[in-house]
Amino acid sequence: MLxxxxxxxxxxxxxxxxxxxxxxPAPVGTNIVAGYLAGLRSxxxxxxxxxxxxxxxxxNALVYRQMHYREFLGKTVQxxxxxxxxxxxxxxxxTPEDHMSGVGDVTLGTAVWLYNNEQTRxxxxxxxxxxxxxxxxxxxxxxxxxxxxxxSTIQDFAFVxxxxxxxxxxxxxxxxIYGRNSDWYGQRLKKDPxxxxxxxxxxxxxxxxxxGIRYRYETGGRETVSGETVTTRGRNHQLALELTHxxxxxxxxxxxxxxxxKVENGPRMRGVQxxxxxxx
Numbered sequence: 001m002l003x004x005x006x007x008x009x010x011x012x013x014x015x016x017x018x019x020x021x022x023x024x025p026a027p028v029g030t031n032i033v034a035g036y037l038a039g040l041r042s043x044x045x046x047x048x049x050x051x052x053x054x055x056x057x058x059x060n061a062l063v064y065r066q067m068h069y070r071e072f073l074g075k076t077v078q079x080x081x082x083x084x085x086x087x088x089x090x091x092x093x094x095t096p097e098d099h100m101s102g103v104g105d106v107t108l109g110t111a112v113w114l115y116n117n118e119q120t121r122x123x124x125x126x127x128x129x130x131x132x133x134x135x136x137x138x139x140x141x142x143x144x145x146x147x148x149x150x151x152s153t154i155q156d157f158a159f160v161x162x163x164x165x166x167x168x169x170x171x172x173x174x175x176x177i178y179g180r181n182s183d184w185y186g187q188r189l190k191k192d193p194x195x196x197x198x199x200x201x202x203x204x205x206x207x208x209x210x211x212g213i214r215y216r217y218e219t220g221g222r223e224t225v226s227g228e229t230v231t232t233r234g235r236n237h238q239l240a241l242e243l244t245h246x247x248x249x250x251x252x253x254x255x256x257x258x259x260x261x262k263v264e265n266g267p268r269m270r271g272v273q274x275x276x277x278x279x280x
Contacts, residue, residue, distance in 0.1 A: 018172055019242055019254060019275070020202035020212030023125055023158040025076045025113050026069050026279065033278045036063035040258065040271035045092075048232050049264045054093040057267040061086050078111040078127070084135075086146040102136030104146040111156075121162025129154035139183035150191075151179035166204035173197055187225045192233065194220040208247075214240040221265075237261040252277040 026032065038061040045055035067080040083106055089099035111127035131154065135147025142149070158172045174196040181189040195218070202212035216238040223231040242256040254275040260268040 017214070017216065017240075018158070018170075018198060018200070019256065020170065020200045020210070020214065020244070021160075021168060023160050023170060023172070024123060024168070025078065025116060025125075028069050028071045028076060030069045031280050032067040034065040034067070035276050036061065036065070036273060038063070038271065038273040040269040042267035042269055044263075044268045046263050046265060046268060052093070054091075056091045057269070058089040059086060059269070072112075076113040076116055078109075080109045080111070082107040082109075084146070088144040088146070090144050098141060098144050100136070100138070100141060100144040100146065102146040104135040105148055106132050106134050107154075108132070121160075121168070123158075123160040125156075125158045127156040127158075129156070137183075139186060142181070142184055148181065149183055150181040153177050166210070168200075168202050170200040171198070172200070184225065189230075190224050192220055192222040194218060209243070209245045212242045212244070214242070216240070231265050234264045234266070236263045250279050252279075
């Protein structure tokens with residue numbers, strides 16, 4: 001049960017993590033459809049910083065994301081929803097391998113650019129998300145369930161600054177506040193808020209291709225049942241490298257390599273993510 005709680009604490013947060021230049025707004029009236037395909041494999045499963053030998057986790061994901069940009073009260077606003085699908089396989093010592101596939105929880109968001117200056121290439125935005133617990137869930141197998149069986153809200157604050165001809169620096173702070181899972185092995189699971197900090201830098205290699213680096217730090221997320229701690233708070237570090245190519249005005253492709261540097265609770269993952277974007 002402790003290992004399962006660690007799985008829940010780590011979760012596939014990467015599916016919604018920002019890529020370089022995501023927080024530069026598209027023109028008002030633009031619609032964007034994006035598809036993500038990801039495969040991650042664990043290089044260790046950790047509980048309170050200690051590696052559990054013989055344990056492994058594999059996660060494959062397919063994510064659909066749709067966005068619309070419009071103007072509201074003189075500000076650029078982005079409306080979006082995200083629908084993920086996961087297949088998670090978990091192998092723990094002394095137990096048969098377990099796996100489950102299905103649709104995960106749906107995320108709805110509305111971004112507002114509070115400062116939007118194309119001349120100085122400076123942007124500051126806030127986006128609140130709501131995560132609705134509509135995904136497939138089994139209370140006796142929460143560690144592999146695509147859904148989390150709880151509501152949550154995510155608050156994003158993003159700052160982007162252009163430097164030189166084609167370089168962008170970005171800083172993002174994200175707070176996630178969780179509702180309670182009323183069916184975690186038949187018990188009520190409470191999770192403390194999580195804080196995630198991102199630092200990104202990207203630069204053009206050609207007029208149509210740019211590369212980026214993303215550092216991600218996450219802390220918080222302690223989980224308790226009946227006042228007893230089942231997962232301590234995490235302090236996790238991750239690095240991602242990405243290459244993005246603009247095929248034409250409407251089509252873009254991206255390849256990303258994701259590598260967890262350090263994980264205190266849950267799987268230490270590494271793998272690739274591919275993204276296709278169509279704008280109209």
